[in-house]
Amino acid sequence: MRRTLIDRLWSTALWTLVGFFIVNLLALIGTVVVSSFATRWLRSWLPADWTLRWYAAAWNEFQLGDVLLTTFQVVLAVVALSAIFGVPAAYALARRDFPGKRLAMLLLLLPMLVPPVTYGIPLATVLYQTGLGGSMAGVILANLVPSIPFVVLVMIPFIEQIDPRIEAAARVFGAGTGRLFVHVLLPLLAPGVMAALLLVLVRTIAMFELTFLTAGPTSQTLVVALYYAVFASGVRAVQSIDAMAVIYMGVTLVWLLIALRFVNPTQLVGRSKRSG
Amino acid sequence: MTSRERLAARGVDGVTLLVLPAVALLVLLFVYPFLYGLFLSFRPKDGSLLGNYARFFDDPFFRDTIWVTMRLALPVTLLNLLLALPIALRVRHLRRQRLLITVLVLPITLGTVLVSEGMLNYFGPQGWFSRTLMLLGVISAPVKLVQSYTGVFLSLLITGFPFTFLLTLSYVTGIDPALEQAGATLGAGPARRFRHVLLPLLLPGLAITFCLSFVQAYSVLPSAVLVGDPSRATRVISIAAYQAAIEEYDYAMASTVALIMGATQLAVVGMALGLRGLLYRGPAGGAKG
Numbered sequence: 001m002r003r004t005l006i007d008r009l010w011s012t013a014l015w016t017l018v019g020f021f022i023v024n025l026l027a028l029i030g031t032v033v034v035s036s037f038a039t040r041w042l043r044s045w046l047p048a049d050w051t052l053r054w055y056a057a058a059w060n061e062f063q064l065g066d067v068l069l070t071t072f073q074v075v076l077a078v079v080a081l082s083a084i085f086g087v088p089a090a091y092a093l094a095r096r097d098f099p100g101k102r103l104a105m106l107l108l109l110l111p112m113l114v115p116p117v118t119y120g121i122p123l124a125t126v127l128y129q130t131g132l133g134g135s136m137a138g139v140i141l142a143n144l145v146p147s148i149p150f151v152v153l154v155m156i157p158f159i160e161q162i163d164p165r166i167e168a169a170a171r172v173f174g175a176g177t178g179r180l181f182v183h184v185l186l187p188l189l190a191p192g193v194m195a196a197l198l199l200v201l202v203r204t205i206a207m208f209e210l211t212f213l214t215a216g217p218t219s220q221t222l223v224v225a226l227y228y229a230v231f232a233s234g235v236r237a238v239q240s241i242d243a244m245a246v247i248y249m250g251v252t253l254v255w256l257l258i259a260l261r262f263v264n265p266t267q268l269v270g271r272s273k274r275s276g
Numbered sequence: 277m278t279s280r281e282r283l284a285a286r287g288v289d290g291v292t293l294l295v296l297p298a299v300a301l302l303v304l305l306f307v308y309p310f311l312y313g314l315f316l317s318f319r320p321k322d323g324s325l326l327g328n329y330a331r332f333f334d335d336p337f338f339r340d341t342i343w344v345t346m347r348l349a350l351p352v353t354l355l356n357l358l359l360a361l362p363i364a365l366r367v368r369h370l371r372r373q374r375l376l377i378t379v380l381v382l383p384i385t386l387g388t389v390l391v392s393e394g395m396l397n398y399f400g401p402q403g404w405f406s407r408t409l410m411l412l413g414v415i416s417a418p419v420k421l422v423q424s425y426t427g428v429f430l431s432l433l434i435t436g437f438p439f440t441f442l443l444t445l446s447y448v449t450g451i452d453p454a455l456e457q458a459g460a461t462l463g464a465g466p467a468r469r470f471r472h473v474l475l476p477l478l479l480p481g482l483a484i485t486f487c488l489s490f491v492q493a494y495s496v497l498p499s500a501v502l503v504g505d506p507s508r509a510t511r512v513i514s515i516a517a518y519q520a521a522i523e524e525y526d527y528a529m530a531s532t533v534a535l536i537m538g539a540t541q542l543a544v545v546g547m548a549l550g551l552r553g554l555l556y557r558g559p560a561g562g563a564k565g
Binding site for chain 1: 287288290362378380388389390437442491521535
């Protein structure tokens with residue numbers, strides 16, 4: 001195909017823009033990493049010398065052991081509960097047409113369209129009045145609100161593409177509901193469930209607003225602890241906060257890399273698009 | 277027919293009931309708090325019915341947050357969309373998209389708190405950004421980009437552009453290339469193909485992208501505090517809601533602010549979707565046969 005000069009200029013301009021964005025993005029992340037290993041870093045391109053001591057400092061100052069434990073407990077509970085509530089609901093919505101289905105779908109879509117701050121504040125109010133505010137149970141409940149709809153919306157197209165005749169065939173050969181579930185549905189659904197749950201996991205680790213509004217001092221997750229550390233910066237050395245940020249990045253990126261092996265990156269952004 | 281068979285004929289049987297636990301939980305954790313917040317907003321401390329709403333619209337400290345938030349969210353969303361569209365149209369022809377997409381998923385996954393922390397270093401007076409510009413001779417003294425409107429604008433660009441781009445890309449790749457080729461066969465150049473083939477097919481999707489990106493930008497909280505000027509230029513509406521709830525323990529006022537926040541952003545989203553209703557919404561994939 002012949003390309004005109006204008007076309008080439010336009011293309012160059014766009015790729016320059018993309019390149020500029022990515023270079024700045026990587027440098028921004030790089031600054032945090034470099035700073036976390038720096039002894040002193042003032043008025044120069046690179047730090048005076050390198051050290052690992054900020055990691056030990058951050059670990060002790062911010063009680064990162066406890067924070068990490070809380071984070072994993074919250075995330076695992078959210079992942080497990082969204083699977084328990086979300087997958088059966090997705091199965092019912094994919095396989096049956098019933099009165100009120102549109103209403104149920106609307107109820108599932110709304111928490112994904114309304115931003116967390118808007119519903120998080122009334123939700124936190126209710127949680128504090130029932131005595132769950134500030135507790136780990138409260139944080140888990142709040143995080144279920146966007147997670148369950150997410151699992152349902154990712155799973156529905158996945159379940160729809162499984163041929164119902166496979167289930168019918170199992171019934172013909174005498175399988176009861178229990179055996180049908182264990183021997184037919186579970187193996188067929190496993191890849192979809194895993195993809196959905198990995199996405200929930202990555203999103204819950206990074207979910208700031210809801211956890212921020214509902215967590216107390218003992219139920220903070222890593223991202224909320226990081227926020228408070230940056231918010232109160234000046235109290236502690238910058239490098240120590242950066243070390244904590246690198247630990248947060250490490251935790252997130254490990255799961256992101258695992259997730260990316262099984263899912264389309266764009267699924268992290270929104271609902272799954274067309275399946276197949 | 278038994279009543280059970282009659283229900284089954286309408287699609288209600290054991291499998292249908294599986295939807296109930298999820299729906300019940302969401303009613304409890306989403307619908308009920310919303311209604312309770314609405315109820316609470318009409319029960320202000322002073323005892324009047326509309327006291328909280330009157331306080332919000334009388335006090336410039338509250339009222340101005342709407343304007344402050346709009347002033348940030350609207351330009352950023354439009355800029356993100358304007359950048360994302362031409363880039364997505366280029367990237368769709370690219371074979372190795374996955375690496376680019378993976379890099380762009382990074383800021384979304386890491387979240388606004390980490391991006392803000394990085395920005396404090398990177399865009400700070402001694403950061404690499406200012407240093408590079410000074411080395412290139414673009415500026416003579418370090419620029420101050422954080423702790424201001426610009427800081428929050430940049431943070432919304434860094435996390436918002438990838439989000440907008442990935443959504444736009446998914447719409448762009450959903451258009452059958454044959455439609456554009458048909459336009460080319462009939463003698464349309466790139467500009468006319470974009471104007472008369474791609475744009476009409478894309479606009480409904482772009483309207484949805486605008487809404488989702490706008491909602492994200494409108495509810496900005498951590499970066500408005502960390503890299504902004506949270507007492508003045510970037511005192512966005514979510515900061516006002518948060519302060520009422522956590523710092524003043526005035527849950528009625530906090531719910532009022534949250535509801536006004538929801539209503540104002542819904543007004544913009546409603547407007548965008550209303551405009552979308554005027555557009556063509558047919559299949560963008562090639563028709564079979």
